[in-house]
Amino acid sequence: MTNVDVPPTTIQRLPIYLRCLMQAQAMRMPVINSLGIAEMAGTNAAQVRKDLSYLGELGTRGIGYDVDSLIAHILKWLGLTEVRRSAIVGYGRLGSSLQSYPGFEDRGFVMVAILDADPEKVGQRVGDIVVDPIGDLERIVAEKNVEIILLTVPAEVAQAVADQAVSAGVKAILNFAPVRLDVPSDVAVRHADLSVDLQVLSFHLNKTRTTDS
């Protein structure tokens, strides 16, 4: 059914549009036009129209986009109408902070397991989840039908842990470890790599200083 010819750059912007639309909805706006979305999202109207046109003809010429129905369409396209069973693998400081991240439990993503290598942490209760040993990863993934893992283990073991997760059937990984993961092409990986962002910022600090002369 779903046409798969949506450019990757468009896909990355859909969650942002979605957020803007939810805001518009909260402000009781029944309709919004491409310029309105663009201003909220920090792009331009042409970009918004091109992006949305990949999902179909969702707007009304002369009027704009119906907020409610556009939200519904984007949710559908992003697969956010289904529950996504996820697990945190590596329950250190970062891992534990992810639980309480806003927009997690409250939108489709459900945390069904937490795993850690540290015997001290195993058995610990976190809400209604009990921390499991990382050695049980494959069993837990299979049993609890985990689709996404949030990988917050040390860089040295990230690849090995990812391999286990993949062999147990995980199809999406959000990787916080500063290493490139090697996975089969049917597994999606996103890198949430803080140090890369910091270094890019460092570059910009340099640039502004050298340009100011």
Place this chain on the structure above:
Amino acid sequence: MTNVDVPPTTIQRLPIYLRCLMQAQAMRMPVINSLGIAEMAGTNAAQVRKDLSYLGELGTRGIGYDVDSLIAHILKWLGLTEVRRSAIVGYGRLGSSLQSYPGFEDRGFVMVAILDADPEKVGQRVGDIVVDPIGDLERIVAEKNVEIILLTVPAEVAQAVADQAVSAGVKAILNFAPVRLDVPSDVAVRHADLSVDLQVLSFHLNKTRTTDS
């Protein structure tokens, strides 16, 4: 001095190359070629050569790149030879997990302040830093010469806090709040937005399921 015509996509890859080179250095490799870097980084040799060629003629034909000197060049280009004074603004779970993130204190980035709105947290000691009230943001930024802030405050106040930081002289922001920040063009912003990544992963989960038929 520094030529500013490096494509943004290249800049984003430089930190990754840097990491690979450090690994090569740790393995006592004196020289590496573009294919070697590419395999470690998950790209192709042509890409690596194009990227590095923007920084100058750093390799030797017939041989490859000297690991030590290439590392030095990339560090220089990314401005990582200078100390980057940074502050955490918003000391919740996420904020506190950032301190201990590997590759922070140990590479140029120095945490000089932590701020929070919660009176309970203000005054708390964190290593050799005392948590300051967020109302003192402008004073602290000016006094401690903060260049980068890690913004981990709730979305509702992120823009207001960013505005204060910018007016006090901050030139780079790593924004963890799920909102688009409006800042002057000389201020660099990077979005570390977990929920966008999760939603992109959700899209891919959908796709593989629908394509498998």
Place this chain on the structure above:
DNA sequence: GTATGTGAAACGATTCACAGCT
């Protein structure tokens, strides 16, 4: 009149392929 949807143009990034250096 107003705003979408979309071919076409412009731009930017990646890949190719080879000349040039060691």
Place this chain on the structure above:
DNA sequence: AGCTGTGAATCGTTTCACATAC
């Protein structure tokens, strides 16, 4: 012979501009 550096070709993305629909 081996590998870099780089123009040229290719590919993908963004922007333009307007026909189309309300």
